[in-house]
Amino acid sequence: MAHSNWAEWIYVAVVVALLVYVGAEAWNIERIIDHAPEDAEIIKVTAQQWFWSFEHEDGTKEVGELHLKKDHAYKFELESKDVIHNFNIPEYVVLLDAVPGRINTVWFSPTEAGEFDIQCREYCGLIHYNMRAKLFVEGA
Amino acid sequence: MRTIFGLLIIIATLCIIPTLELVFASETPGEYIDRKAEIWNLFFRMMTVAFVVGGVIAGTMVWQVWRFRESNPHAKRTPYEEGEL
Amino acid sequence: MVLELARARPVWQIMFSTHHTDVGLLYLIFSLLAMFVGGAMAIALRLELFAPGAQVIGDAMDFNRLFTAHGTTMIFLFLLPSASAVGNYLVPIMVRYKDMAYPKLNAIAFWLIPPGAALVWLGMADFGWYANPPYSVISAPAPAAEMWIFGLKLLGVSSILGSINFIVTILKCKHPDMSIGKVPLLAWSFLSSSIIVLAAMPTFAAALLMLLTDRLGASGFFNPAVGGDPIAYSHLFWFTFHPEVYVLVIPAIGMMYEIIPRFSRRPIFSHSSGVAAFVILSIVAFASWAHHMFATGMSFTEKTVFMVGTLAAVPASAMHVFNFLATMWNGRIKFATPMMWAVGGIALFFAAGAGGVVNTAMPLDFITHDSYWVVGHFHLFVFGTIAFGTIGFVYYLFPYVTGRMYNEKLGVVHFILAFVGACITFFTQHILGLFGMPRRIYDYPDIPEWVAMNALISIGAMIILVGMVIFLGNLIYSTAKGKPANMEDPFGLGGKYYYPYEQRNPHH
Numbered sequence: 001m002a003h004s005n006w007a008e009w010i011y012v013a014v015v016v017a018l019l020v021y022v023g024a025e026a027w028n029i030e031r032i033i034d035h036a037p038e039d040a041e042i043i044k045v046t047a048q049q050w051f052w053s054f055e056h057e058d059g060t061k062e063v064g065e066l067h068l069k070k071d072h073a074y075k076f077e078l079e080s081k082d083v084i085h086n087f088n089i090p091e092y093v094v095l096l097d098a099v100p101g102r103i104n105t106v107w108f109s110p111t112e113a114g115e116f117d118i119q120c121r122e123y124c125g126l127i128h129y130n131m132r133a134k135l136f137v138e139g140a
Numbered sequence: 141m142r143t144i145f146g147l148l149i150i151i152a153t154l155c156i157i158p159t160l161e162l163v164f165a166s167e168t169p170g171e172y173i174d175r176k177a178e179i180w181n182l183f184f185r186m187m188t189v190a191f192v193v194g195g196v197i198a199g200t201m202v203w204q205v206w207r208f209r210e211s212n213p214h215a216k217r218t219p220y221e222e223g224e225l
Numbered sequence: 226m227v228l229e230l231a232r233a234r235p236v237w238q239i240m241f242s243t244h245h246t247d248v249g250l251l252y253l254i255f256s257l258l259a260m261f262v263g264g265a266m267a268i269a270l271r272l273e274l275f276a277p278g279a280q281v282i283g284d285a286m287d288f289n290r291l292f293t294a295h296g297t298t299m300i301f302l303f304l305l306p307s308a309s310a311v312g313n314y315l316v317p318i319m320v321r322y323k324d325m326a327y328p329k330l331n332a333i334a335f336w337l338i339p340p341g342a343a344l345v346w347l348g349m350a351d352f353g354w355y356a357n358p359p360y361s362v363i364s365a366p367a368p369a370a371e372m373w374i375f376g377l378k379l380l381g382v383s384s385i386l387g388s389i390n391f392i393v394t395i396l397k398c399k400h401p402d403m404s405i406g407k408v409p410l411l412a413w414s415f416l417s418s419s420i421i422v423l424a425a426m427p428t429f430a431a432a433l434l435m436l437l438t439d440r441l442g443a444s445g446f447f448n449p450a451v452g453g454d455p456i457a458y459s460h461l462f463w464f465t466f467h468p469e470v471y472v473l474v475i476p477a478i479g480m481m482y483e484i485i486p487r488f489s490r491r492p493i494f495s496h497s498s499g500v501a502a503f504v505i506l507s508i509v510a511f512a513s514w515a516h517h518m519f520a521t522g523m524s525f526t527e528k529t530v531f532m533v534g535t536l537a538a539v540p541a542s543a544m545h546v547f548n549f550l551a552t553m554w555n556g557r558i559k560f561a562t563p564m565m566w567a568v569g570g571i572a573l574f575f576a577a578g579a580g581g582v583v584n585t586a587m588p589l590d591f592i593t594h595d596s597y598w599v600v601g602h603f604h605l606f607v608f609g610t611i612a613f614g615t616i617g618f619v620y621y622l623f624p625y626v627t628g629r630m631y632n633e634k635l636g637v638v639h640f641i642l643a644f645v646g647a648c649i650t651f652f653t654q655h656i657l658g659l660f661g662m663p664r665r666i667y668d669y670p671d672i673p674e675w676v677a678m679n680a681l682i683s684i685g686a687m688i689i690l691v692g693m694v695i696f697l698g699n700l701i702y703s704t705a706k707g708k709p710a711n712m713e714d715p716f717g718l719g720g721k722y723y724y725p726y727e728q729r730n731p732h733h
Binding site: 005007008011012015016019022023025026027029030031033034049082083084086088090091093094095096097099100101102104117119120121122123124125126127128129130132 | 364498525533540582666
């Protein structure tokens with residue numbers, strides 16, 4: 001019990017320093033990506049068992065697919081009609097729960113044109129595995 | 141000396157350069173934060189830290205397990221053992 | 226040492242016994258049985274996921290029921306009872322008392338488990354072991370959901386009763402000459418995990434009851450259609466189950482604290498550091514639950530608080546890793562089967578922890594949440610650390626329980642297959658998650674990277690399967706016909722089988 005323990009103290013100090021670094025970096029990046037720009041177009045996303053539907057600001061409705069423009073900012077307002085789903089565009093790291101009874105918001109700006117997957121990332125029953133949609137980014 | 145220099149390079153790459161980048165990057169309308177790039181950048185920096193630390197710990201374990209195995213020719217009795225080796 | 230199976234005893238005598246070694250044996254047999262059942266379920270899942278399209282499971286609902294049963298079985302019917310098995314055998318011996326504090330309660334705690342298991346296995350609910358509403362309230366089919374709820378109620382009560390027993394035994398029944406600081410670290414691990422269970426489990430008991438009344442239509446706690454909040458359940462569930470994962474890992478670390486010093490032929494580097502690390506971990510375990518909820522729409526401040534709480538638990542785990550490495554330093558290590566499992570477990574423990582730190586960095590959760598990264602991460606903990614520690618300890622206890630030695634070569638082969646299989650399966654799952662594959666899905670689209678990685682993961686699972694089959698064979702054969710063990714020193718370590726630090730140590 002009396003042997004010297006200095007190595008362990010240094011080791012713990014290094015671990016704590018690394019964790020502080022991780023925490024600070026994560027906090028900083030989260031802070032930056034959290035603020036939606038004011039000119040972001042609002043897209044209402046409705047999740048239900050087992051498909052996605054979208055409504056643009058101008059009233060255009062889409063089911064199972066979403067057409068956006070490159071380099072514009074979009075803010076998704078997520079809602080659910082039944083159980084918890086999770087709106088996920090893996091390519092653009094957009095991910096947030098659609099919880100019935102509340103509206104969650106997440107924003108992004110697509111940087112590349114193309115065709116991308118939209119999927120559900122919270123177990124919602126029988127066809128959770130196939131609750132998919134397509135994102136089309138048109139751009140010039 | 142060389143290890144300290146190497147360490148400073150790593151710290152600069154992981155902390156200082158991204159911070160400066162973020163502080164000095166300016167945003168104009170039509171140009172928004174690239175969510176994907178920021179998040180993946182953070183991810184790769186975290187992976188660097190994790191693999192460096194992991195390499196140290198795993199490397200230590202591998203060396204230890206080899207050096208202190210009882211079949212190692214240099215193996216000697218611990219002070220807590222009695223009797224023949 | 227008590228030899229369980231050297232002389233045949235009537236089975237009913239063991240079943241009705243309240244002696245701690247008999248109850249320990251019952252827990253041990255049940256938990257190993259559950260491990261093989263849960264493992265078989267996992268193999269079915271991996272066979273199905275080998276390629277896109279239906280393979281061996283025709284219906285998505287069957288798949289959903291299987292992964293729910295797999296998770297529930299492994300956590301509640303394998304890991305928790307196996308820890309209780311080890312604790313029941315050794316805690317009274319370690320504190321130098323004749324039995325557990327409440328022997329009859331001990332037996333009751335065990336016998337609640339088989340009915341709980343029957344309810345879970347016959348019900349086959351489909352909502353994952355998380356059971357989160359509104360799905361579990363408005364959409365999950367009956368009677369599976371109710372059976373799962375009642376089954377878990379029984380298992381929760383069993384856990385609480387067992388914890389009460391451990392706490393009283395260790396704190397109140399320990400030998401008068403033994404101060405609390407001198408209690409061995411394995412006993413300390415049971416004290417810590419039992420205190421966490423007492424503080425955390427009642428919350429889930431409440432949540433289960435609320436889920437049941439919601440399903441019956443008698444309440445609206447979690448159903449937004451009648452004014453409830455589904456996120457409330459998430460808070461209640463994770464307030465229990467984040468500390469619960471520490472309840473799972475802490476006994477396994479304690480088991481490594483038995484194996485590593487013994488096989489290194491050195492005492493633990495710092496007993497007090499081990500105690501401090503267990504105590505800190507038990508407290509900080511309660512500060513991080515909502516890191517499981519980063520994707521639910523929490524505010525920035527909330528997420529930051531829980532990120533800090535999660536990171537705060539890492540130094541305590543790091544202290545254990547340091548302790549193990551420092552104990553092995555300058556040792557003369559015998560790499561018999563238990564030691565291999567313990568050391569392999571530490572290596573995977575670090576990998577699991579590192580992945581967890583990545584998850585808790587808030588923005589990175591947007592990449593990893595509910596993807597196969599999470600699956601790989603927690604399996605590195607529950608399989609790579611906890612099951613490795615447990616299985617290693619089963620090998621270690623084997624001569625004590627049966628009076629015979631298991632086959633050492635087969636034990637080594639089992640370890641190699643499990644370690645290689647675990648690395649292939651669970652590290653690949655991390656990468657698959659980075660490529661975006663969600664968890665809890667029956668089938669997936671024909672994305673080439675997903676297809677390749679899923680095939681690789683399934684192969685890794687088959688490698689683990691081969692090892693486990695060898696394990697089962699080794700256990701059964703060696704119990705019946707194994708060579709009688711040298712009960713003074715079954716592993717040829719020198720010194721007595723138990724507690725070399727019970728002897729007067731000339732250097733301390």
